[in-house]
Amino acid sequence: MADDYRRQSLELERRIFDLDAKCSGLKAEKPDDDYLQNAASILDKLKSYFRHGGGESSTLSKLLQDYTQVILDITFFEENRLVDLEFPEECSPGKIQQLLQDLTEPEVLSGRLAPGQEVQSVLGLELLECLYWRRGALLYMYCHTLHQRKQWIKKNKETFLKCIQEGVRYLMRMLQVRNSVKLSDGVVLHDTSTANLLSEGVFSDTHLLTMMYIGEMCFWAVKYEDCSVDSTERKEDHLQFRDIGTQILNKYVTACEGPLQGQGWNTENAKEILSILQ
Known part of the structure; x- marks a missing residue:
């Protein structure tokens, strides 16, 4: 057991000191960036832990969570x-x-x-959701930019569709990290609106935004598959995008026009996309 912990610590320590070097380089470019400052602060704490032989006073899970937060902060600056x-x-x-x-x-x-634990129990639900969200949102922003470069898409349609598929996959995984609350599971919720949202898997504004991103990306995929000469080769993907987009956007509209009515969420774009996908 002690040998396993020592091996784990050595690998994590190496990665942390590599991240510290990267963070220092980025801070030289923009020393006042809040995310890099936060990453540097966490890294200082982690480096101190390893330099002073922290032993097992800090759990592996906590060390990995801090490491993950550093990754999130540094990559956010780069994004x-x-x-x-x-x-x-x-x-x-x-x-x-x-x-x-x-x-x-x-x-x-x-x-x-x-290896003996679920990743979500090691990192926690929020960090795991954030890792999926950040990857999916990055690809959404990239595809949103490419979507406006018509000439580029004409020459690189397969690359564009591949980015969409990968982005939708990450965003769907984000929505699946927490199991939606089953109202028949003995859960007592006095607020019916909250109960309805949780039952649909809507736990935050980010979950709603994720649904809208998925819907838009599915729309782009259907649009470019429809006008592709090779669309028959991707028939399964085409149907998948249409079905996923329709299902997710219907949930989005139901939430925004139901429990969240009057909270500032717009459904016009979602409804327009649904009219094309359905």
């Missing part, structure tokens, strides 16, 4: 830089793949260092 530059064509594909890999690493590392 914002890409968005500000409007995803330059020459470097964006490589940078996006690197960001996706970085945001996947906490899951992979948790599975390797704590």
Whole structure:
């Protein structure tokens, strides 16, 4: 047991010091960035823990959660830089793949260092949701930008559709991290509106935004598959996008016009997309 813990700690320690070097380099570019400052603060705490031989006073789960937060903060800075530059064509594909890999690493590392535990029990529901959300939202923003570059899409339609499919997959996983509350499971909820939202898997504004992102991406996929000469080869994907988009946007509209009516959520775009998908 002690040997296993020592091995796990050594791998995590190496990764933390690698992240510290990366964070220091980014801070040299923008020293006043809040996310990089937060990442540096957590890294200082983690480095101190390992340098002073923290032993088992801090659980592996807590160390991995702190490590994940550093990943989220650093990649958020890098994502914002890409968005500000409007995803330059020459470097964006490589940078996006690197960001996706970085945001996947906490899951992979948790599975390797704590093989007997569910990843969600190691990282916690919120961090796991955030990892999926960030990957899906990054691909949504990238596809949203590409969607406006008609000439690029004509030459790179397969790449565009692949990004959409990957983005939808991440966003769907985000929605599935928490099991929606079953009202028949003996759960007592005195607020009917809240009960209805939870039963549909809507736990936050981010969940609603995720639904809208999925709907838009499914619409783009259907649109470009329909006008593709090779669309018959992707018939299953085409039907999947149409079905997923319809199901998710119906949930979105039901929530926004039901329990969340008057809360500022607009359903016009969702309804317009539904009229095309259905």
